[in-house]
Amino acid sequence: MTNHHLTTRGEPRVALVTCTELADLDPDDRLVLTPLAARGVRVEPVVWDDPAVDWAGYDLAVLRSPWDYMSRRDEFVAWAARVPRLVNPADVVRWNTDKRYLDELSAAGVPTVPTGWVVPGEPWQPPADRGEYVIKPAVSAGSQDTGRYDLADPLHRELALAHVHRLGAAGRVTMVQPYLTAVDTAGETALLFLAGPEGLAFSHAIRKGPLLTGPDEGVEGLYKPEEITARTAESAELEVAEKTLAAVPGGSGRLLYARVDLIPGPDGTPVLVELELTEPSLFIGYADGAPDRLADAVLTHLARA
Structure with missing residues (x-):
C-alpha cells in the first residue's frame, strides 16, 4: 500500500488531485512535474476518493483531473470540505460545480449566454x-x-x-x-489565469474547435477529443474575463487558476459560456513558459499555506 503519511523535512509536499482513470495525471498536467521538482517541490498524483490518503500530510492539494465526480457531486463537495489547504478552495468547488452560477454572473453584469x-x-x-x-x-x-x-x-x-x-x-x-453559431467559425476561446504575487494574472489563451454535431447519443470515456490550437487573446475577451473574475464570490485572489471560456455572441462581442474554477484543463502545453508559470503559482500558494 502506498504510504501517504511520509513527509520530507523542509521539502514542500503537493498533491495533484486526479481520478482513478487518470491516476498518472492527464498528459498536459504532467508537464508541470519537472518545473515543480526544479523548485524543490515533492509532487504526487493522488486519487481524490482513495480512502487511504491522509490529506493533512500535504502542504497543498491542487485540484487537477478528478473527472469522475459528476455523478457524485455531493460526495465530491463534501470531500473537498474536509481537505485542508485545497486549491481552489472548497467553497469555490461547491459554487462552481453547478452551472447555475451563470445566473449569478449574469446578474453581476457579465455578458453570459442566455440559459x-x-x-x-x-x-x-x-x-x-x-x-x-x-x-x-x-x-x-x-x-x-x-x-x-x-x-x-x-x-x-x-x-x-x-x-x-x-x-x-x-x-x-x-x-x-x-447554440452560438460563431463557434463553428471563430471557435471558443479559453483564457487561462494563474496565481502570482498580486493575484490572478493572465497566462495564455487557446482556441477550441466545435464539438457538438447533433443530439446526445451517449459518451464513452471521460471526454471527447478536442481540436486545440494556441490563440492570442483580444482586448474585448480580456475585458470580459476580468469582469467575470471580479464577480467570483469571495474574490478571485484566493484562486490558483481560472479558465474563462468565451464565444462571440450574435453581435460578435464575446459572451461567457463557462467559468472553470474546479478541474479545468489548463492547456499548459500550448504556450511557452506556461508550465513554469503554473509551478510558480503553486509556489505562491505554498507560501500562503
Missing part, C-alpha cells in the same frame, strides 16, 4: 423560435450528456424532449442554451 433551467419533475417544451439549442446537465464536464438540437426538425424536437426527460428522471437539473 434556461429545468428542474427534475418540471414540465418543459422546446422553445418556439425553432433555432438551434444546446441541452446539457447543470453538473457536467467534457461534453458528457450534451446535445445540439435543431428545433426546426421535428425529430430533433422529440430527441430534445427525451434528453430533458432522461436527465430529469436521473434527478439532474437541465440547462438549455441557444
Whole structure:
C-alpha cells in the first residue's frame, strides 16, 4: 500500500488531485512535474476518493483531473470540505460545480449566454423560435450528456424532449442554451489565469474547435477529443474575463487558476459560456513558459499555506 503519511523535512509536499482513470495525471498536467521538482517541490498524483490518503500530510492539494465526480457531486463537495489547504478552495468547488452560477454572473453584469433551467419533475417544451439549442446537465464536464438540437426538425424536437426527460428522471437539473453559431467559425476561446504575487494574472489563451454535431447519443470515456490550437487573446475577451473574475464570490485572489471560456455572441462581442474554477484543463502545453508559470503559482500558494 502506498504510504501517504511520509513527509520530507523542509521539502514542500503537493498533491495533484486526479481520478482513478487518470491516476498518472492527464498528459498536459504532467508537464508541470519537472518545473515543480526544479523548485524543490515533492509532487504526487493522488486519487481524490482513495480512502487511504491522509490529506493533512500535504502542504497543498491542487485540484487537477478528478473527472469522475459528476455523478457524485455531493460526495465530491463534501470531500473537498474536509481537505485542508485545497486549491481552489472548497467553497469555490461547491459554487462552481453547478452551472447555475451563470445566473449569478449574469446578474453581476457579465455578458453570459442566455440559459434556461429545468428542474427534475418540471414540465418543459422546446422553445418556439425553432433555432438551434444546446441541452446539457447543470453538473457536467467534457461534453458528457450534451446535445445540439435543431428545433426546426421535428425529430430533433422529440430527441430534445427525451434528453430533458432522461436527465430529469436521473434527478439532474437541465440547462438549455441557444447554440452560438460563431463557434463553428471563430471557435471558443479559453483564457487561462494563474496565481502570482498580486493575484490572478493572465497566462495564455487557446482556441477550441466545435464539438457538438447533433443530439446526445451517449459518451464513452471521460471526454471527447478536442481540436486545440494556441490563440492570442483580444482586448474585448480580456475585458470580459476580468469582469467575470471580479464577480467570483469571495474574490478571485484566493484562486490558483481560472479558465474563462468565451464565444462571440450574435453581435460578435464575446459572451461567457463557462467559468472553470474546479478541474479545468489548463492547456499548459500550448504556450511557452506556461508550465513554469503554473509551478510558480503553486509556489505562491505554498507560501500562503
